[in-house]
Amino acid sequence: MLANRRTKDAAGLVEELIEALGAEQVSTNANILERHGRDESYHPSVAPDVVAFARSTEDVVAIVKLAAKHDAPIIPFGVGTSLEGHVAALEGGVSIDLSRMNQVLEVNAEDLDVKVQAGVTRKALNAYLRDTGLFFPIDPGADATLGGMAATRASGTNAVRYGTMRENVLGLTVVLADGRVIRTGGRSRKSAAGYDLTRLFVGSEGTLGIITEVRLRLYGVPETMAAAVALFPTIGDAVNTVIRTIQSGIPVARIELVDEVQMDALIRYAKLDYPKQPALFFEFHGTEAGVKEQAEMVAALGEEFGIGGFRWTQKAEERSKLWEARHNVLYSCLALRPGGKALATDACVPISRLADCILETRKDIDEHGLLAPIVGHVGDGNFHVTVVLDPDDPKEMKTVEAFVERLALRSIAMGGTCTGEHGIGYGKIPFLQAEHGEGVAVMRQLKQALDPDNRMNPGKIFAA
């Protein structure tokens, strides 16, 4: 993709950035530019004109003001783990790298909240919290920055119990397109004071402002954690067990589905000691008695659906072992086709439609001869098809793109969404329109109000 470059006097901008921030905070090194135009998806890199490394909200203000002067687009960058091309500099401009904003600013243990700079990663935060008895649960897999997770409304494996970034961000510091700084939200558990600006910026993908600080909700480390794996005759049986579990209000911390194709990949990759059958991976958090009760209730609910091989453990070491398989999913998929790249879809449907959606999708995959295991955070109705593909084969890419479109529209038609947790980026713009119709026009009006020159991550969420 060729960038439609719009920065006026890019060389002058670079000079002014160096003057404002110092040379060690500005780079035009080709490798660094290339790296900042690319995330973990199969989308190609679209490099910015310059990368500016911010160390503070004030740095971001300075960068935003200089960019405005040169009509340069601004693209926030954390560690580049997004999956829909969010960081691609489609019109060139300044990539603001926030990874040096890596300070934990406040821990309020009594109030179960923490304030971090946007570049702190979730693993770094949890390492910092280790001795407090508290943790931040949201786990999208990648060790993403908390600013990036807020910007893309990330979630992951334990959203079924703890919610997504929508529920767990208490407030934000945001630098707006004109350089103003606002602080949204607050430290109280709830508020009815004015419009919910926090939730407006969570999930806005850098298109309304640059998130520089994030206040998050924390949780006490559960007294007991237990993991379980269960096998099922069919994927429908596994999904029906999930549906029954959710409907019974059992507060499971994680429920992950692995279909038989994915189990096969895992068995080959990690020499797993399981039969090639659809499986559910559970995690339970609570008191010792509560966890035991939850596991027993799930096992009992699964009986109707032929649950088998139910193994469960409270021991940390065995727990990691049970989960290891789930963590190897991506590598096991890539191992199926050396040199292939992975495209992850992100459908999310009402739980009652989950079996239908997964079964129709499995049929679609098989009919089109795709190599595509399924895993899912099924407690939320969210599942990912990992299509292993060759991005340099145009015919295959066309087949895959048609499949991706059918899946997004199938999910929307079932009352679901084209993206449960990855966001729109620039890959899913047509599906956003299909999902929200006139609502997209309203989103555009909000964008226009806060970023009239369309300089904040242009070409994302909305077509340029």
Place this chain on the structure above:
Amino acid sequence: MLANRRTKDAAGLVEELIEALGAEQVSTNANILERHGRDESYHPSVAPDVVAFARSTEDVVAIVKLAAKHDAPIIPFGVGTSLEGHVAALEGGVSIDLSRMNQVLEVNAEDLDVKVQAGVTRKALNAYLRDTGLFFPIDPGADATLGGMAATRASGTNAVRYGTMRENVLGLTVVLADGRVIRTGGRSRKSAAGYDLTRLFVGSEGTLGIITEVRLRLYGVPETMAAAVALFPTIGDAVNTVIRTIQSGIPVARIELVDEVQMDALIRYAKLDYPKQPALFFEFHGTEAGVKEQAEMVAALGEEFGIGGFRWTQKAEERSKLWEARHNVLYSCLALRPGGKALATDACVPISRLADCILETRKDIDEHGLLAPIVGHVGDGNFHVTVVLDPDDPKEMKTVEAFVERLALRSIAMGGTCTGEHGIGYGKIPFLQAEHGEGVAVMRQLKQALDPDNRMNPGKIFAA
């Protein structure tokens, strides 16, 4: 208060409304106008020019378009239980009464969601759900409409467990100022598709659009519910027990504080068999074993703080009896001063500052000789001072207003909010500015983008 009337040719507007909706859906009866300009607060009625009763989203569109033609303000009205003058027609215009939009449109028991017209009240919804094993937990006290609860981001006694309307509204149908209709959100548990319009309209108090339909999250009726009352030597001891309970992650369904002044009022009003001591009222939801465990944990945590008279029960009848006292709070306050009116404040602070905030506030009340018991949804850090006053005594009103201002600013200074659940209306506009600073300018930009002529509930949230 005199309305700054702006409707052009009000008589012509009434005629056109009758033509569009039929005479039985339009009223200019003086009593009806007066009733629609007033909520349950001490704010005086400011009557609209006309009341239009809507039966459908299409009716609302027709009303909004006619109002636009006449530059008439539009004020949504449910059952008038708001507490900050939200329904006052400060510039005249059309009050859209949504109480006839009282249909439950869909119950999706499998997905734990329901879609209702905006005029369905929370009690009507729960009566409708009675045989399904599901319920909608948010309980602000009043039998408010669900549209009104969404518009004011209401919560109440069991938000500590189930969240507020922010967490429990899945989607909305909204009629915009220009007559466009949008449907926000969706039926899947989570989505990362574009800006969170649902959360933008929740809490917007009718200033951005008219909510006509609401999709809500439901919960399974808990297997077991238990209630408990505990007494404490001081209010600080009671609050410290709450703080410890929340920090321990015990999933209490309700924790209500009643201070000694309020207990005294209740003892006099309802001849309660309790000593005049600060009390906590608890409710626990869960499995039988879980509920027992929760109650035992709370009783153990309270020992350090002199917990006494701990009574608990799982029996429905005894449960209601324990809660009866809490439900009589408003009447018991009014009984303290026959002919008086009640003004309810709405501070909400981080839980670690709750004891400080309540103790300083109690001192403030006593120093200024106010008659003002304290109750609170203290699990959220939210408490209400019920000031019993004579609105016709200007000197007293001045003393009360100064107290209200000190309390709001005290709450904000402690990292809290001027309103935990009542909203801004037109009583709290200066405090919104104190709380959110430059953020209010951003809220105004959003308002300007969606309602450029300022016709949607003008004078609320922002000064006219």
